[in-house]
Amino acid sequence: xxxxxKPGPAGKNLIGRGGYSLIELLVVIVMxxxxxxxxxxxxxxxxxxxxxxxxxxxxxxxxxxARGMAMGGYLATCTVGGPVNGYGIFFSTxxxxxxxxYANCDADNKYSASLDKQIGNSLSxxxxxxxxxxxxxxxxxxxxxxxxxxxxxxxxxxxxxxxxVTSSVVxxxxxxxxxxxxxxxxxxxxxxx
Numbered sequence: 001x002x003x004x005x006k007p008g009p010a011g012k013n014l015i016g017r018g019g020y021s022l023i024e025l026l027v028v029i030v031m032x033x034x035x036x037x038x039x040x041x042x043x044x045x046x047x048x049x050x051x052x053x054x055x056x057x058x059x060x061x062x063x064x065x066a067r068g069m070a071m072g073g074y075l076a077t078c079t080v081g082g083p084v085n086g087y088g089i090f091f092s093t094x095x096x097x098x099x100x101x102y103a104n105c106d107a108d109n110k111y112s113a114s115l116d117k118q119i120g121n122s123l124s125x126x127x128x129x130x131x132x133x134x135x136x137x138x139x140x141x142x143x144x145x146x147x148x149x150x151x152x153x154x155x156x157x158x159x160x161x162x163x164x165v166t167s168s169v170v171x172x173x174x175x176x177x178x179x180x181x182x183x184x185x186x187x188x189x190x191x192x193x
Contacts (some may be wrong), residue, residue, distance in 0.1 A: 005110055008032050009012070010067040011056060016151070026073060027140045029076070034113060034114040036180055036191060037154065042161070044073075048128060048174075048176050049131065049171045049173070049176065049178060050127060050176060050185050051126040051127065051129055051173055052126075052171060052172070052173040052179075052180050054126055054131055054174070054179060054181065055125040055126045055129040055171055056171055056180035056182060056192050057062060057178070057192065058123075058125075059089075059099065059123075059125070059169065059171070059182055060113060060182055060192050062084065062089055062101060062183065063089050063148060063182070064101070064190065065101065065191050066087045066088050066089045066148070066150055067087075067150045067155060067188055068153040069087040069101075069119075069150075070086045070087045070150035070151065070152045070153075071153065071154075071155055073153060074087065074149070075116055075128060075154065076103040076119060077117070078103065078105035078116075078117050079117060080101070080105060080106075080114070080115050081105035081106040081107075081116075082105060082106070083105075084105060084107075084117070084145075085104050085107045085109075085152075085154055086101065086103075086104045086149055086151040086155065087101065087103055087107070087119070087149070087150055088102055088105065088147055088148055088149030088150060088158075089099070089101050089102070089112075089147075089148050090102055090111040090126075090144065090145065090146070090147050090148075091131055091146045091148075091169050092131075092134075092144065092145040092146075093133070093134060093136055093143070093144045093145070094144065095122075096130035096131040096132070097125050097130045097131075098122040098123065098124050098130070099122070099123050099125075100118050100119075100120075100122045100123060101118070101119045101120060101123070102116045102117060102119060103116060103117040103119055104116050104149060105117055106126050108161060109149050109151060109161050109163075110149055110158065110160050111145075111147040111149070111163035114159040120179055125171065128173050128174045129171055129173045130172060130173075130174075131169060131170070132145045132170045132171065132179060133170040134168070134169055134170070135167065135168045135170075136143070136159050136160060136165055136166070136167045137165055137166060137167075143160070145160075146159060146160060146167050146169065147159070148167060150188060151159075155185040155188065157174045157184070157185075157186060157187060157188040159184070160186050164186035164187070165186060166183070166184060166186050167183075167184045168181050168182065168183045168184070169181070169182040169184075170182075180192060180193070181193045
């Protein structure tokens with residue numbers, strides 16, 4: 001015999017005792033509606049957040065690539081100036097959606113558009129993502145461009161031509177207040193926050 005038809009205490013049937021009241025059902029439906037609304041609202045910004053995260057990680061990898069090129073003795077040929085003395089990466093607020101990897105040909109330990117050789121094409125950030133600010137030094141002095149350069153063989157980090165200076169590159173995405181900051185320490189280690 002099914003459980004709900006078996007006699008209960010004092011010979012009473014259990015029919016109608018296991019259900020939910022209308023108020024309980026309404027409370028559950030309202031809670032599901034609120035949770036669905038929160039999830040829907042947060043998922044609308046998700047593609048932009050992912051673009052920002054991917055762009056920050058790609059820029060981090062490209063900085064590490066420039067460091068690796070300096071350590072590994074990557075060979076590039078300078079068209080102007082002397083031999084390559086190291087590799088770096090250059091960010092500018094004038095071109096906020098692009099940056100480039102370069103070989104330093106004039107031995108000044110920073111990027112010079114007319115003398116240094118760009119390695120490959122300019123690298124683009126994902127759609128909607130741009131460099132919103134650039135800062136150098138411990139105090140975070142704002143600047144319009146940053147050249148992060150690695151001088152082999154150690155490699156020694158130079159920021160805008162000065163040895164072992166920290167820097168930060170702040171990336172933002174249109175339509176969101178969220179940012180990602182690439183902090184480059186004086187030893188060349190990158191921390192993405």
